[in-house]
Amino acid sequence: MSRSLFHRWPALVAAVFAFSFAPAHGAVRVLACEPEWGALAQELGGKLVDVAVATSALQDPHQIQAKPSLISRARNADLVACTGAELEIGWLPVLLQQSGNAKVQPGQPGNFAAADFVRKLDVPTQLDRAQGDIHAAGNPHIQTDPRNIALVADALATRLQQIDPANAAQYAQAHADFAKKWQAAIARWSAQAAPLRGTAVVSQHKAFVYLYDWLGMKEVAVLEPKPGVEPSAAHLQGVVATLKGAPAKMVLFAAYQDSRPSDWIAKNAGLAVVKVPFTVGGSDAAKDLFGLFDDTVARLLAGAGAKP
């Protein structure tokens, strides 16, 4: 077979190429894995970008499937902007493989991993699945610290300029505007959140280490016995016992998570429950990146103020 077939392949490839080569419609097509990067790309790209977001704030970014709609979006994307640090390891590699899109493969300018540009916390010294769903590169939930958003914004703006050099000046301008507003906002949030410094808290999932690092909060217990393992009754009892020795003010869970373990611990250990929007769209107030942190800080302050 092979001989005749091999002779026909180039023609077929050429035909398909010719058929599928559609001129870009001006806008840079961005597929963001999580809403925060979609919102950031929108801030930096404005009308120059056409942003699609693969997941919503109500979905667990660890557990998404490479579903048909996402494959077709990845196929047509100029830039795939994700968190990286293995957060999307269960679905993004398949998505990229099936996309048939050379531009967004790892190592290409069209493949952007936000976690590459920030200092990562919780980097495991020992890699063993007995530790649960740990990520070799460190904790991937970097978006809960606005200083990380600023670093990623720098890198993403550079990347957009690289992908769309014709509009580089506009991206640079949008970035400068955003950076200025963002720094002012960080200063405001940091001042507002000053009373939270040193507050002892409990997390449902180890999703807030960057938030605690920024605001100086202390995580005294985690409801998941291991990362990614559902809290069991026995473990929750253990947490209650721990909290008797080291009391905490509040328990935090992300919008996409089931609130029941947090509600249970709140009732049994006398804590305030704080639902953290976690990403853009995680609450009514978290409409954009600014709203996300306005609301996060407001909810934390409310949680700290609420008497147990």
Add this chain to the structure above:
Amino acid sequence: MHKPLPAAIALALALATSAARADPASDIAALRGEMDALRASYEARLQALEQRLKSAEAQIAAPASASTPANAAAPPAPIAAPAAPTAAPTPATATAATAGAPASAGSFNPSMSLILSGLYAHTSRDPKRYAITGFPLPGDAEIGPGTRGFSLADNELGFAASIDPWLRGAASISIAPDNSVSVEEAYVQTTSLGNGLSLKAGRFFSNVGYLNPQHAHTWDFVDNPLAYQAMLGTQYGDDGLQASWLAPIDQYLELGLEVGRGRSFPGGDDSRNGAGMVAVTAHTGGDIGDSSSWRAGVSMLGAKAKGQGLVGLDPSGNAVNSVFDGRTKVWIVDAIWKWAPNGNATRTNFKLQGEYLRSTRSGTLAYDVDNAGPVGDYRVVQSGWYVQGIYQFMPRWRVGLRTEGLDPGTPDYGANNGLIALPTDRSRKDSLMLDFNPSEFSRVRVQLARDRAREGGADTQWFVQYQMSLGAHGAHSY
């Protein structure tokens, strides 16, 4: 300004990898600190350069305006603020050079995964005499519940890595319970053709239908549906070429073309030049709101066989050996719908899937060769279907129900019609399963099946199975 930043990133990454490999934790911390300092200083310098550029541009754009300096000078200080304190970059770079050297050796090894699986089977009828009514199959066909009692199931070793900037390769080696090792898949695949095009060469599972390309450890039941067992030899894999193309539209539309040797049933693995198997696939799909997604497709697989030995049963249950020459065409219609509240499948989710297979075999058949039976034209249209639903009713726990049926058709033996007795029974099977998933890497399953594929009453089958995944985090397709 684009050049220094990627360089800084590359350097930082090189440092990060080397840091992760150094044993003492203090070294890691020290290296990380240096890396941060390096990055911070680069960023600060970049910002400064950017601002200088911008103010220069602004001055050129509006030389008359006196207010420009205020506009241009304001942002730089706060932008650089969040990064760590700046440090002298020279010593950090020197450390990077020395520490970076030994990082590489193991990093290029393919990612490796090992699937461990074992089974306990309890059946009311002897699986050694398993057969599917009206579907004569090759003697080595993998049908039925396998071995009674304890046995290993599909243990599989997988390797995958990029080969170079243009290709990736993957192999999965299956270790069978009888101590034989076989190559399940081993292929190279393009990554950089672009335009939605991808080519694969080597041994691979055909992309026909929904279940066919899926490895056994991702199945929702212990076994594949009867229709797959009877018409595709459980799972059709071949050695050949596969081209697939995704249409450049927002709707998912994937078209595929495969050619192969016809290595396994319904192919005959004959000595022939050219293709013994050709398959064409088309799949489309999308979302329905936030909570649902679907995929549906039509596929056709054509295969040739020459001197294909088949074992069937006559109506009185005796084994009959026949030899088939001819072509087989299998059409498959598949559909799957997945639902999860707000698309968050972590707590509860549901999936409904079904496939319909229709196989046409035409050629000549030498019936009952051991007793010099009649030889003549042969044509049969057979079909089968299954529908299954899987519901995760709480985290870690799933329950599933599958119902299926087969129609062996009425074979046309040409001149020999009437000489050969025809099957009268139609196979049916119902399976119920419950599985518990302690983590996404482990699963324990119990399955109860009532299998009426054989003549002479139902076979009640109990299975207990474990499936574990070690090593690289596998990413599963939809």
